[in-house]
Amino acid sequence: MASLTRSREKQQQVVRLDQEKLSVREINEYLHHRVRDGARVEIANPDGQHNLAVGLDADIDVDILGHAGYYIAGMNKRARVTIHGSVGWSVGENIMSGSVRVKGNASECAAASGHGGLVVVEGDASSRCGISMKGVDIVVGGSVGHVSAFMAQAGTLVVCGDAGPALGDSLYEAVIYVRGKVHSLGADAREEALGKTDHAKLTDLLGKAGIDLNPKDFKRIASARKLYHWNSDHQDDY
């Protein structure tokens, strides 16, 4: 709550960085060293540039005003980054905390290996969304492509649309919820009944993402844990 009020107080003081006048290096340098907690920064004319707002570690709000390239908000800590457009590969990769919101669509590997925090893609995400995720929560308003949540270790992937082939292949302890059709499940992933905790988790994440849907309409997909130990009996599952 404290941080919310603080950032609201400072909302008047918006710093505007124009990518047409500043290099990606200069923008990141500013975001790493020259902002105080509670600040709000806008990046104008992102122009599809890669690596904008990567490695942030501050309690700040960053708005990227347009489409951007690869690795936007990669390895984010604490900051809340919003992209007012679509992004290329690996948005919010290895995110630790804070949040990343894509107003448009995200290309491949969204939130790859994310350890914590929240990534919201309001449109569609492409293949390998949530690959190797390690604790991040991901909410996709649209659909996800093939092999999403591949080897997902921990965290939650919520897909409000459909999921492509081989969803949750080689899942560990991460849990996936899908509202639409699942093209196919990957090795060791299975559908399970929705429980009470699933309800609460979905309500919470949909709320945070600002998406108004009924948790009851989702299915739960989790690991069958057959591949946790290595033996030849499950040879055909690979």
Next chain:
Amino acid sequence: MAKQKPRTVPLQVSTEESYSYNRHVLEYIHQAAERGLYDIRGLGAKRKMPTFDDLVFLTASLSRYPLEGYREKCVTKTVLGTRFAKKPIELKIPIMVAGMSFGALSGRAKEAIGRAATALGTSTTTGDGGMTAEERESSKTLIYQCLPSRYGFNPDDLRKADAIEVVIGQGAKPGGGGMLLGQKISARVARMRTLPEGIDQRSACRHPDWTGPDDLTIKINELREITGWRVPIFIKFGATRVKNDVKLAVKAGADVIVIDGMQGGTAATQQVFIEHAGIPTIAAVRQAVDALEEMDMVGKVQLIISGGIRTGADVAKAIALGADAVAIGQGVLMALGCNGSYALDGKKHRDVTKDYLALGVRPGTCHHCHTGKCPVGVTTQNDDLALRLDPAEGAHRLKNYFNVLSMELATLARACGKSNVHHMEPEDLVALTVEAAAMARVPLAGTNWIPGLGGK
């Protein structure tokens, strides 16, 4: 007279073994049939192959002038990462410790390595599973690996690193992912890797957030942006199509390239991988140097060679062929007691041969790092076994080992008339076998003949 019966018992037991179906192959087939599982093991390739042993130096005589062995200075200082990094790494010796994870190795083994490396003025490298606070503390120069699994990978440790090594593969298993069997996934290891305790971990072999060299270029820039372009970025791969891979890595923006030949070790992978994938280190060096020369990148992008570097002579030969530094993994484990018959516990030095026997091996034939039951406590996560290695004693021995290597290196360099080990050159070498001559592209001893290039 009774009729003689035909002889059914041979005069003596046959000793005629099949070459194709020899004892090793029989054992392989019998075990595969019995267990239905392929073999997993540690260390590197054990098969015979061309190595640095097949090269010798043409030291100085009348046509070249040697340096005084015990008096004149021979520089060993090595700088890595001069291409883009604001803070390149400076090492006192061109001999580094290869990446080995906490998980594969015990915390005490990692500590011994960190202490020794710091005293020697060289570097250590993390492994699959992230950086421990202990290793950061004990190592002055620490290289942080960015691996496909991204276990424990985080921006705080990234910013603490002195260099970042993007690992594409390793010599023991180029094209394969890491492996850590359940016995070694202790509570702490599991926590660091966000995995359930005791599962058999088989890591990804592809990075989660990029696939080809073009994406890698952007990925490298991301790592540079996060670290403010301060530290060098290494790219490491197992030696297969070395020339093409080096060129792509240079193009992707590497400061330093690390090539691990097929003798490179591992804590666990499939035996078939260890023995049948990749090319020997001696061939890899030459191909890498060719690629750098063709791109006019010699001296701009540094080259680190690893995989079966054991002796000062190996180091000298790798450097003469064009490496800027070497990295050692298995030799380090051996300095810490691996395959020795007693524990280096700082006190009693108890004989542990019976623990080797319990694993079905003897001191000298062990490669059972994957079991977590290392008889000398180096590659284990079992607290009792780990106590068999005393970090201070381990550090002392490792320091001795690396000192011997650098003294031998300087001895050969001086004898070649070089006041700086980095001035050694391929012309200082000849080969003892046709294979080595062809791979290292130096003449067969006593001739000017380089297979494939001609000469007499």
